[in-house]
Amino acid sequence: MDTERSVVPAARDALVAACPVVRKGVPASDAVAGLVPSFVAFPASTDEASALLRVAAAHDLSVVPRGAGTGLGWGLPPVSCDLVIDLQAMDQVIEHAAGDLVARVQAGATMGNLASVLSLAGQQLAVDAPADATVGGVVATGTAGPRRFRYGAPRDLLIGITVVRADGVVAHSGGKVVKNVAGYDLGKLFAGSQGTLGLITEVTFRLHPLPAAAAWVTGDFDPNVPSALAGAASAVASAAGSALVPSAVELLWTGSPAVLRVGVLLEGTPSGVAERAKQMAELLAGAGATVVATSETPFRWWQPEPGAPGTVVRVTFWVRQLAEVLGALATAGVSTGIRPAVSGAAGAGVLYAWLDPGVADEIAARFVRALRDRLSGVFAGSADGTGLSRGGMAVLAAPTALLAAAGAGQPVPGLDLMRAVKDQFDPGHRMCPGRFPWGR
Secondary structure, X not given: OOOOOOOOXXXXXXXXXXXXXXXXXXXXXXXXXOEOOOEEEOOOOHHHHHHHHXXXXXXXXXXXXXOOOOOOOOOOOOOOOOEEEEOOOOOOEEEEEHHHOEEEEEOOOEXXXXXXXXXXXXXXXXXXXXXXXXXXXXXXHOOOOOOHHHHOOHHHHEEEXXXXXXXXXXXXXXXXXXXXXXXXXXXXXXXXXXOOOEEEEEEEEEOEEOOOEEEEEEEEOOOOOOOHHHHHHHXXXXXXXXXXXXXXXXXXXXXXXXEEEEEEEEEEOHHHHHHHHXXXXXHHHHOOOOEEEEEOOOOOOOOOOOOXXXXXXXXXXXXXXXXXXXXXXXXXXXXXXXXXXXEEOHHHOEEEEEEOOOOXXXXXXXXXXXXXXXXXXXXXXXXXXXXXXXXXXXXXXXXXXXXXXXXXXXXOOOHHHHHHHHHHHOOOXXXXXXXXXXXX
């Protein structure tokens, strides 16, 4: 259904004056959750992006930022979309200070292009993301893969950011120096914000050297053995807490084919990796792995790409709770007749469960509710010494009807603070309105 809104010609003229490249939204390529934007603009600089948002504010236009477009399906769908601001024209690596291990990049640069530039100096941005994903999109969605265990998520590698507020005001945080901590930490605030607070136009990252050698050590557990889940959880905890300095500690659990595998990435010098891999293999075998192997071939890790079909649920937890989390996933699956594919950075306390697109919405919603009920018991009393609880669950992607039926917008800790931040940065609630429960 075409849900395009009618916008007065004055807004169109003002948008074109702000940014030379503006066109009408196309249903086939520009629709966001069924909403066809009236306009799509392609700014080539922060100044043009700022001018666009000033026009949007003056004409009360709702705005959805877009990079490669792969993350638009995550979270609740926006309730309106007048203007899509596409950042792919802002695709430059502005500065690469190799000696300082720092790079400043426009938000529309792809991860693949950035990797190519940095590799010439033997360096990397240690974030596992699709090559065609944009840097700004990776930050805005908080996309991270296996190596988040050692290097952290994008928010942990940010040392500077430039954003444009909903009213068009440009704001900067941080700088080009890793020790710079002056001002508000807009990087951590905007990381994972899904475009609800403003527009990311530039980011500055701290980098890491490319390792001279890398090896994956994997341990397979028999998923048909009752104790296998506990064994895999023990292996993850042992690897994560070992002195062998792993860069990733992953878990893969699928039903067809039946696989329960722990994978550990080791990086460093060739001789050092070889010796540490031998010790890690012994560690996994000692935890009960029936088949242990070492390979330079990347571990077959599964993580849903933004925009992937089906239902994606993210569970976060303390590593000591992994066995209970796996048990909750198994119980919820049995109670609803669903066997999700489960994978993620288990050593960092993050797992993703993906339900096949063929699963009926009603059954998927039952699974989500059952899992939430089971996890509530697991996470009860899981607060650390500061009184903060790590455990949580979020439906990242699902059909709109399922999101409502599963109660994906459950209250979260700090909700009042989140609403206050939203009101401060976007008082008109025009940036991705409705994307999050506190966003409108």
